[in-house]
Amino acid sequence: MSVLDIHDMTVAYHRRPVLWDVDLVLDEPRLVGILGPNGAGKSTLIKAVLGLAPMAHGSVRVFDEPVEKVRRRIGYVPQRESVDWGFPVSVLDVVLMGTYGRLGWCRRPGHRERQLARECLAKVGMEDFERRQIGQLSGGQQQRTFLARALAQQADMYFMDEPMAGVDAATEQAIFTQLAELRSAGKTVVVVHHDLRTVEQYFDHVVLLNMRVVAAGPTEQAFTAENLRRAYGGRLSMLEAAGEAVQAQERA
Amino acid sequence: MNAQLLQSPLGDAPLEKPMVPLPARRDIRGDVVLGVVVAVLLALGVVLVARFPSPHLSWWTVALAATCSSACGLVGCYLVLRKMSLLGDAISHAVLPGIALAFFFTGEITGVPIFLGAMALGVLTTLLTQTLRDYGNVPEDTGMGVVYTALFAAGVIMVQFGARQVDLDPGCVLYGLLDFAALNTTTIWGVDVPRSMLTLGIALALTVAFIVAFWKELKITSFDAGLATAMGYRAMLVHYLLMAVVAGVTVASFEAVGSILVVAMLIVPGATAHLLTDRLGWMLAWSVVVSVLSALYGYALSRWLNVSVAGMMAVVAGAQFALAVFLAPRHGLLVKWASSVRLALRIVGEDIVARLYRGEEANAAGANVTGPLAADEAPPQSDVHHPATAWARLRRAWATSRLIDTGLARRTADGQLLLTAAGRQAGRSIVRAHRLWESYLERHFELPLDHVHEPAERMEHYLGPELQTQLAEQLAEPAEDPHGRSIPPS
Numbered sequence: 001m002s003v004l005d006i007h008d009m010t011v012a013y014h015r016r017p018v019l020w021d022v023d024l025v026l027d028e029p030r031l032v033g034i035l036g037p038n039g040a041g042k043s044t045l046i047k048a049v050l051g052l053a054p055m056a057h058g059s060v061r062v063f064d065e066p067v068e069k070v071r072r073r074i075g076y077v078p079q080r081e082s083v084d085w086g087f088p089v090s091v092l093d094v095v096l097m098g099t100y101g102r103l104g105w106c107r108r109p110g111h112r113e114r115q116l117a118r119e120c121l122a123k124v125g126m127e128d129f130e131r132r133q134i135g136q137l138s139g140g141q142q143q144r145t146f147l148a149r150a151l152a153q154q155a156d157m158y159f160m161d162e163p164m165a166g167v168d169a170a171t172e173q174a175i176f177t178q179l180a181e182l183r184s185a186g187k188t189v190v191v192v193h194h195d196l197r198t199v200e201q202y203f204d205h206v207v208l209l210n211m212r213v214v215a216a217g218p219t220e221q222a223f224t225a226e227n228l229r230r231a232y233g234g235r236l237s238m239l240e241a242a243g244e245a246v247q248a249q250e251r252a
Numbered sequence: 253m254n255a256q257l258l259q260s261p262l263g264d265a266p267l268e269k270p271m272v273p274l275p276a277r278r279d280i281r282g283d284v285v286l287g288v289v290v291a292v293l294l295a296l297g298v299v300l301v302a303r304f305p306s307p308h309l310s311w312w313t314v315a316l317a318a319t320c321s322s323a324c325g326l327v328g329c330y331l332v333l334r335k336m337s338l339l340g341d342a343i344s345h346a347v348l349p350g351i352a353l354a355f356f357f358t359g360e361i362t363g364v365p366i367f368l369g370a371m372a373l374g375v376l377t378t379l380l381t382q383t384l385r386d387y388g389n390v391p392e393d394t395g396m397g398v399v400y401t402a403l404f405a406a407g408v409i410m411v412q413f414g415a416r417q418v419d420l421d422p423g424c425v426l427y428g429l430l431d432f433a434a435l436n437t438t439t440i441w442g443v444d445v446p447r448s449m450l451t452l453g454i455a456l457a458l459t460v461a462f463i464v465a466f467w468k469e470l471k472i473t474s475f476d477a478g479l480a481t482a483m484g485y486r487a488m489l490v491h492y493l494l495m496a497v498v499a500g501v502t503v504a505s506f507e508a509v510g511s512i513l514v515v516a517m518l519i520v521p522g523a524t525a526h527l528l529t530d531r532l533g534w535m536l537a538w539s540v541v542v543s544v545l546s547a548l549y550g551y552a553l554s555r556w557l558n559v560s561v562a563g564m565m566a567v568v569a570g571a572q573f574a575l576a577v578f579l580a581p582r583h584g585l586l587v588k589w590a591s592s593v594r595l596a597l598r599i600v601g602e603d604i605v606a607r608l609y610r611g612e613e614a615n616a617a618g619a620n621v622t623g624p625l626a627a628d629e630a631p632p633q634s635d636v637h638h639p640a641t642a643w644a645r646l647r648r649a650w651a652t653s654r655l656i657d658t659g660l661a662r663r664t665a666d667g668q669l670l671l672t673a674a675g676r677q678a679g680r681s682i683v684r685a686h687r688l689w690e691s692y693l694e695r696h697f698e699l700p701l702d703h704v705h706e707p708a709e710r711m712e713h714y715l716g717p718e719l720q721t722q723l724a725e726q727l728a729e730p731a732e733d734p735h736g737r738s739i740p741p742s
Contacts, residue, residue, distance in 0.1 A: 047478075050478075050481070050482045051481065051482070052478050052481055052482065068484070071482065071483055071484035072483070072484065074482065076478070076479055076482040076483075078476065078478045078479060082476070082478060083475060083476050084333075084335075084475070087333060087474070087475050087532075088333075088526065088529060088530045088531050088532045088534075088535050089471070089475060089531070089532055090530075090531065093471075093532075094475075097471070097472050097475070097476070097479065100468055100472055100480075100483060100485070101483035101484060101485075103468070105469065105485075106465055106466065106468075106469075107468075108467065108468060109468070133530035133531075135530070149479075153483075159482075251389075
């Protein structure tokens with residue numbers, strides 16, 4: 001039984017591979033940090049697993065099932081910039097969206113879902129903000145709202161895209177507390193992260209990416225100076241040239 | 253205070269909005285005023301329309317216009333929120349060949365086949381645009397521009413062919429026949445009802461039913477399509493359903509307002525409503541209100557000026573949008589302008605209080621203060637660099653009288669301005685903030701000592717007691733600022 005099994009996955013935008021031949025297996029629940037320089041394909045990896053980015057090749061299984069079958073057991077926190085914060089909804093509305101996956105088509109959230117949404121808001125310290133329009137929140141509060149929404153999904157596996165980007169210190173601490181709590185409840189959390197200083201404190205498993213998997217494994221084994229140098233020491237020019245060749249010939 | 257307005261007019265320092273929850277009750281004064289104004293406008297519109305001769309015809313025309321505009325406005329809200337206003341434009345044009353085709357096969361210009369033809373073309377437009385983007389390497393806006401104009405042109409030619417056999421006026425396809433739609437009636441349960449009313453009524457009912465049934469799906473796919481897909485909702489399916497409804501509503505409105513003005517009905521009510529509220533349900537409600545007002549006043553003005561009803565409705569809708577841009581309770585320019593003026597006045601007032609406080613401080617130090625004033629004691633830099641304009645003098649006079657009114661300062665018999673006890677407390681807080689910030693800058697920035705005053709002069713107005721405490725803690729409770737002036741206690 002594996003929690004996550006990515007096999008030979010290549011992701012391509014406009015036919016051009018941006019993430020090559022990813023093989024990644026998690027055998028048991030982990031708190032996983034995905035690390036790598038800008039343009040390494042960190043978000044792309046998450047999006048491809050969830051079916052939001054086009055997989056050119058390969059397969060993904062979550063809890064030994066195809067992703068389509070276990071969507072209700074998967075939670076997702078997209079990048080904060082990916083939505084319009086001027087959208088006319090309140091904080092509570094956004095958190096309620098977390099319950100939509102379980103409700104299914106055409107059923108409205110009721111009293112139980114509201115109760116759950118409020119509990120999730122309280123967990124991230126946002127219970128006093130439930131009626132506020134989401135555009136009137138600070139960046140950290142917006143990120144907390146997104147985390148509360150993910151908690152309301154009550155998933156067994158979470159994918160989070162830079163949940164700690166641009167947040168204040170208190171919010172980062174609050175988010176990490178929730179991640180640790182999810183982890184100790186036996187859930188798997190995969191987090192795209194950018195701050196190398198906090199990696200060892202936060203994650204028990206890391207994946208170092210730079211257009212391919214440079215290293216993956218328990219933090220104390222994979223998070224080494226040598227692996228960091230390979231991941232951050234510039235791109236592989238051969239991979240870029242090969243990607244361009246694929247794109248040029250497939251689109252010709 | 254409105255947290256959005258913390259952008260300082262003086263500095264460009266981006267400020268984290270405060271972690272202060274809103275009071276339990278929202279400030280709804282603006283909404284109440286808005287509600288009253290709109291109620292009065294509605295009543296006035298009803299009175300205006302009722303005064304025209306042949307009220308039966310008037311009321312049916314207004315009812316047709318309001319129904320048509322409301323159906324368009326409701327579905328248009330989602331186009332506005334999805335930032336797809338122009339897709340509505342494209343679809344409303346591209347459905348024409350679908351209508352013409354259905355007409356060729358059935359020989360009728362109303363009925364189910366027309367709707368099915370139009371909906372098919374609506375979905376086809378979206379599909380073609382996306383296919384061109386994904387596989388043809390054509391940018392989305394270019395693809396849309398090509399697809400809808402080509403389909404529309406094909407439709408115009410097909411209508412001209414059709415017009416040779418029956419009396420179908422291409423002009424009415426473009427501008428609609430709202431002015432005469434109420435004349436073509438049929439009898440239902442003994443009441444003469446315009447035929448268009450049936451079509452438009454059904455279209456409105458179906459639109460409302462669609463929004464109610466798919467409320468949650470429309471909301472989540474509009475706000476966060478990525479999450480919706482990750483949860484297993486087919487965002488594209490909802491998208492195509494929405495486009496089919498847009499096409500259907502467009503066709504129903506065709507006879508009444510034509511294919512050009514229907515774009516105004518689709519987009520303007522939603523765009524106006526978005527400015528007036530920050531809740532989705534209220535936005536939909538406001539779009540209906542804007543639609544009904546457009547119908548009432550559009551009809552009244554068109555009768556008065558003897559011009560096309562549909563055209564006048566679009567003009568009235570546009571005017572409402574313009575008003576909303578200025579007067580909206582939370583997002584309007586007037587509100588934003590008013591609070592930036594309030595903030596500017598507060599800053600001027602605080603500068604005066606701080607200067608008086610420093611004067612008292614210098615006096616208390618006695619005669620041993622000699623030589624040039626320290627930077628901290630100098631008059632505000634704005635006075636040095638910008639000679640006082642009439643506006644600045646007015647602001648200062650206003651701020652001074654506010655200080656006296658609020659009991660922070662008083663005037664002596666010989667016209668001198670002095671601080672009261674409360675004013676002294678306020679001045680101490682501002683000067684404390686100023687000097688703490690100077691100390692902070694000295695610690696963390698590579699700035700020459702004579703460059704720390706101006707940034708502190710800007711920031712002192714934004715550092716409340718909480719931030720002052722944090723600053724003092726971080727700096728280990730400094731006793732003096734970099735100039736050697738003592739930092740007053742909080």
